[in-house]
Amino acid sequence: MEQTILIIDDDAKLQDLLTEYLENSGFKVASLLNGQEALSNVRNVAPSLIILDVMLPGKDGLEVLRDIRTESTVPIIMLTARGDDADRIVGLELGADDYLSKPFNPRELLARIKAILRRFDNSTTKVSSHQIECAGIALEASRQILIIDNEQITLSPTETKLMAELMRQPNHEFSRDDLMTKVWGREFNAYDRSIDVHISKLRNILKPYNEHAHRIRTVWGKGYMFLSD
Template sequence: MSKLLLVDDDIELTNMLTEYLEREGFHVTAVHNGDAAVREALNGDYALVVLDVMMPGMSGIEALSRIRTHSKLPVLMLTARGDDIDRIIGLELGADDYVPKPCMPRELVARIRAILRRTSNDTTTTNHEPLQTGALTLYPEKRQTLWHGQPLELTSTEFNLLEVLARQAGQPVSKADLSTHGLGRPLTRYDRSIDVHMSSIRHKLGNLTDGRSCIQTVRGIGYQLIGE
């Protein structure tokens, strides 16, 4: 049973979501402010945090930033419908995904399960060979990344997206494929999640010796990983 941390100052909504999530087989701990969210996330043994953006006192954005300073724990943000700014900031700070509020509990469960599927180690795999292209080395079974021989800190979502690109290095990968295999869900209209995650990965990798980014935008298609 996966343990979830649910953070929202709306107690009625929290109670409703807790009841639904527990019926779906999750064990839920609910808190109602950012301070408690950070404390629980860093001290508890949780598989994922569902974190509302709009809360009094410490906002969900600030709580996410503090969590990311110390932990790679998957975080799913609850954002106001149509509020692209909070959504983009959350993704830039390392949120794994988001669900607009008001949300259908069924959609929330689907997003949670998608994140948990892609962040859990696949203990059934027998291929433990590293995935290497140029200066980039990925260890899928360990979910570790080396760039020029040095450890590279990535969020779980960033690792998944980079792995998709690395497995097709030198070839364009569509945003639809990146969303399906990296985010675990179909690409939706006007969804900028892939672009924001790619921007973050580019920033962490830096440029090649010739000044280019190793992740190239392929207009009208998606992205392509290139070597030195």
């Protein structure tokens, strides 16, 4: 089945370049030059993945991201200005799955797209054809749902994959390299905050539940682990 990529960017030349490149790579492409109609397009187009620029006229990319996340867990790659760490971190905190700094090589974007879609497919098939349970927490990755005390919490595709990796091997010390390879499909970069921001989001989800607030532990100098007790 042909997968659709929705590009939301006010740079028409970049849109044309990416559209041609992605179509030649086997994707169907839809595009918008602003964020005003983003949510309605997500509903109508039902994209497999969204490429979303932060610097949009009118409603900026972070506002658009916030709107989309109120009703969709579609994977999203944010495009940010080089060196703008604040936008990257806020974007990840709001639910973006990955980010790429402009200017970038279209081949790198394509690699990120394929890695995320592969991760998303895995989270709904072999990784999660069954429910993962550990320490009174259940993860239904096919539905991207975390169940704690009979409450259901919706996760993003990346949060789902990260939580699945941690829960499937409780008390195992995962290095940042391990998690970056398993979850993001690329090598860890010391300047990349993706892992730390998503771990922080998962901790905030667990925090209201006193019995589980401690589950994700930092292994200093290495990475993280999920505690079973």
